[in-house]
Amino acid sequence: MSLSIHRGLNPTDREPLEALIRATGFFNPEEIDVALELVDDRLANGDASHYRFLVGELEAQVAGYACWGPIPGTVAAADLYWIVVHPDFQGQGAGAALLRAAEEWMAAAGRTRVYVETSTRPQYLPTRAFYAACGYEIVSELVDFYAPGDGKATFLKVL
Amino acid sequence: MSLSIHRGLNPTDREPLEALIRATGFFNPEEIDVALELVDDRLANGDASHYRFLVGELEAQVAGYACWGPIPGTVAAADLYWIVVHPDFQGQGAGAALLRAAEEWMAAAGRTRVYVETSTRPQYLPTRAFYAACGYEIVSELVDFYAPGDGKATFLKVL
Numbered sequence: 001m002s003l004s005i006h007r008g009l010n011p012t013d014r015e016p017l018e019a020l021i022r023a024t025g026f027f028n029p030e031e032i033d034v035a036l037e038l039v040d041d042r043l044a045n046g047d048a049s050h051y052r053f054l055v056g057e058l059e060a061q062v063a064g065y066a067c068w069g070p071i072p073g074t075v076a077a078a079d080l081y082w083i084v085v086h087p088d089f090q091g092q093g094a095g096a097a098l099l100r101a102a103e104e105w106m107a108a109a110g111r112t113r114v115y116v117e118t119s120t121r122p123q124y125l126p127t128r129a130f131y132a133a134c135g136y137e138i139v140s141e142l143v144d145f146y147a148p149g150d151g152k153a154t155f156l157k158v159l
Numbered sequence: 160m161s162l163s164i165h166r167g168l169n170p171t172d173r174e175p176l177e178a179l180i181r182a183t184g185f186f187n188p189e190e191i192d193v194a195l196e197l198v199d200d201r202l203a204n205g206d207a208s209h210y211r212f213l214v215g216e217l218e219a220q221v222a223g224y225a226c227w228g229p230i231p232g233t234v235a236a237a238d239l240y241w242i243v244v245h246p247d248f249q250g251q252g253a254g255a256a257l258l259r260a261a262e263e264w265m266a267a268a269g270r271t272r273v274y275v276e277t278s279t280r281p282q283y284l285p286t287r288a289f290y291a292a293c294g295y296e297i298v299s300e301l302v303d304f305y306a307p308g309d310g311k312a313t314f315l316k317v318l
Binding site for chain 1: 189190193231232233234235236272274298299300301303304305306307313315
């Protein structure tokens with residue numbers, strides 16, 4: 001697999017990004033809205049947006065994307081908001097490649113403490129396993145944060 | 160002491176709020192900017208703003224304020240962003256009165272899991288002691304979050 005990853009976001013990316021977010025079947029309507037809000041914020045505000053995007057293409061199709069941003073009020077912390085890979089391209093290392101590319105960008109920007117928040121629900125077990133495999137460690141767990149029985153796990157990787 | 164607390168924010172509150180934030184001598188320029196951004200967001204967007212304010216008056220002067228908001232994507236969680244009391248009125252229970260009033264509002268809005276984030280620096284020892292005295296418990300501590308040696312402690316109170 002040879003994923004072509006570029007930084008930034010073009011207006012023409014919006015449609016395939018929305019399609020791949022929906023294609024995963026992973027996110028509820030509220031989560032889809034939030035994901036698209038970040039996309040639209042970036043498209044509207046360009047470099048003034050808080051959100052940094054990386055888009056991965058494979059066989060001339062948008063295969064996945066990552067989104068991160070520096071955490072305001074911190075010297076070196078960054079939030080990794082989303083990594084999404086189209087189901088057609090999952091299991092081929094696209095997520096890990098997007099994560100590595102995002103980490104390179106964060107490190108170059110002086111953002112060497114990377115935080116990722118995920119749900120503690122069983123649905124997110126593969127997500128948590130993915131981050132653990134990529135060198136992330138759980139540094140906090142807030143029980144019942146999202147909803148009863150649905151806590152928030154925060155992962156950290158120091159680059 | 161008889162603090163008069165009202166919900167909401169009037170354009171005429173901005174000047175005394177900025178004055179009291181500065182008068183504390185507690186916040187750095189970046190923190191002052193963030194505090195005022197929330198004030199301006201509320202004044203610009205009214206009830207459509209994410210931020211809920213409570214202003215406390217004493218002797219016909221603005222003595223302090225609190226700011227909170229529901230946490231998006233959660234069923235019942237709220238962030239308590241700021242409680243600030245003017246130095247002239249500190250030590251008289253104004254902070255605790257503002258916190259109680261905010262908690263009543265949060266509970267009425269179905270936001271019964273109240274999170275507060277503070278720095279682990281020594282400067283914030285009185286802040287942390289205040290929340291502990293008001294029934295908050297530390298549920299997470301992220302070392303070096305804000306800067307080397309400056310971690311983030313998250314408190315929780317379930318209403």
